[in-house]
Amino acid sequence: MSAGLDDIDKAIINGLQGGFPLSEEPFAEAGMRLGLDEDDLIARIQKMLDDGALTRFGPMYHAEKLGGGLSLAAMKVPEADFDAVAEKVNAHPEVAHNYARDHAFNMWFVLATGAPGRIEQVIAAIEEETGLKVYNMPKIEEFYIGLSFGA
Amino acid sequence: MNGIPAIDHMDRQIVLATQEGLPLTARPYHAVAKRVGLEPQEVIVRMRRLLDQGVIRRIGVIPNHYALGYLGNGMAVWDVADESVLEMGRMIGDLDYVSHCYLRPRFPPEWPYNLFAMVHGHDRGQVLERVDKINAVMDEDARAHDVLFSTRILKKTGLRLPT
Numbered sequence: 001m002s003a004g005l006d007d008i009d010k011a012i013i014n015g016l017q018g019g020f021p022l023s024e025e026p027f028a029e030a031g032m033r034l035g036l037d038e039d040d041l042i043a044r045i046q047k048m049l050d051d052g053a054l055t056r057f058g059p060m061y062h063a064e065k066l067g068g069g070l071s072l073a074a075m076k077v078p079e080a081d082f083d084a085v086a087e088k089v090n091a092h093p094e095v096a097h098n099y100a101r102d103h104a105f106n107m108w109f110v111l112a113t114g115a116p117g118r119i120e121q122v123i124a125a126i127e128e129e130t131g132l133k134v135y136n137m138p139k140i141e142e143f144y145i146g147l148s149f150g151a
Numbered sequence: 152m153n154g155i156p157a158i159d160h161m162d163r164q165i166v167l168a169t170q171e172g173l174p175l176t177a178r179p180y181h182a183v184a185k186r187v188g189l190e191p192q193e194v195i196v197r198m199r200r201l202l203d204q205g206v207i208r209r210i211g212v213i214p215n216h217y218a219l220g221y222l223g224n225g226m227a228v229w230d231v232a233d234e235s236v237l238e239m240g241r242m243i244g245d246l247d248y249v250s251h252c253y254l255r256p257r258f259p260p261e262w263p264y265n266l267f268a269m270v271h272g273h274d275r276g277q278v279l280e281r282v283d284k285i286n287a288v289m290d291e292d293a294r295a296h297d298v299l300f301s302t303r304i305l306k307k308t309g310l311r312l313p314t
């Protein structure tokens with residue numbers, strides 16, 4: 001687990017999931033808080049990106065506030081039809097992620113669209129193509145998102 | 152519900168220039184400014200406004216769960232009474248091993264659950280232990296719960312921002 005990450009890397013991951021400064025020399029400023037110099041902080045972030053410990057570094061945008069639609073949808077797909085249905089669902093470019101899960105609701109996908117109203121259109125199309133009901137579960141409220149090294 | 156803040160053409164240029172990430176140079180906003188044709192200070196001011204508006208959720212590192220040693224993850228779901236669900240959501244969202252927590256609509260009777268959390272652990276056993284701990288804290292506020300583990304990734308593409 002956590003191969004190749006030392007305590008300083010972990011401090012960066014735990015301490016820098018938000019709050020990266022908006023200033024002229026933000027790495028110097030963020031480094032000061034972490035007790036690292038600018039070059040070291042840049043090099044460590046670069047290495048963690050290269051190694052895949054980080055998936056991204058930078059601003060995280062809120063799709064809906066940029067005017068887009070975002071939702072989680074689920075389906076109950078008969079096992080025999082599963083792959084054929086997955087193919088039809090995945091063919092929609094608005095389907096960003098799709099996961100099989102071990103439950104009667106066995107297919108879960110995220111829809112991301114340029115316009116909010118498009119979500120309903122894509123869902124109607126999937127229902128038409130598959131003959132199955134799509135349960136649309138857009139978020140009503142979101143609680144803080146983050147993950148850190150815990151015990 | 153949140154309204155859609157006013158975002159102009161230049162804001163969108165900044166979004167496009169930074170949605171894949173910030174340049175890893177000592178003055179990253181200067182590099183962005185050069186790309187979009189603005190003064191560096193203007194980029195900083197605009198991004199600070201986007202952050203205040205919530206268009207930028209946060210700026211920083213986005214870790215890969217697997218690299219953190221979280222090899223197991225389960226989507227835990229609960230049916231929580233409407234009057235206590237916000238309190239429970241905030242409590243669960245604060246936990247170190249929870250990466251996402253959302254309130255979503257129920258579809259009774261087939262889907263009675265309204266609170267969703269991605270619970271991470273070193274393996275499935277640890278995920279289940281952690282869900283049990285959450286259940287103990289929620290006590291009778293949670294009327295029912297379940298944990299759904301993923302068995303296959305059927306599709307995974309990057310989320311593209313509408314521009």
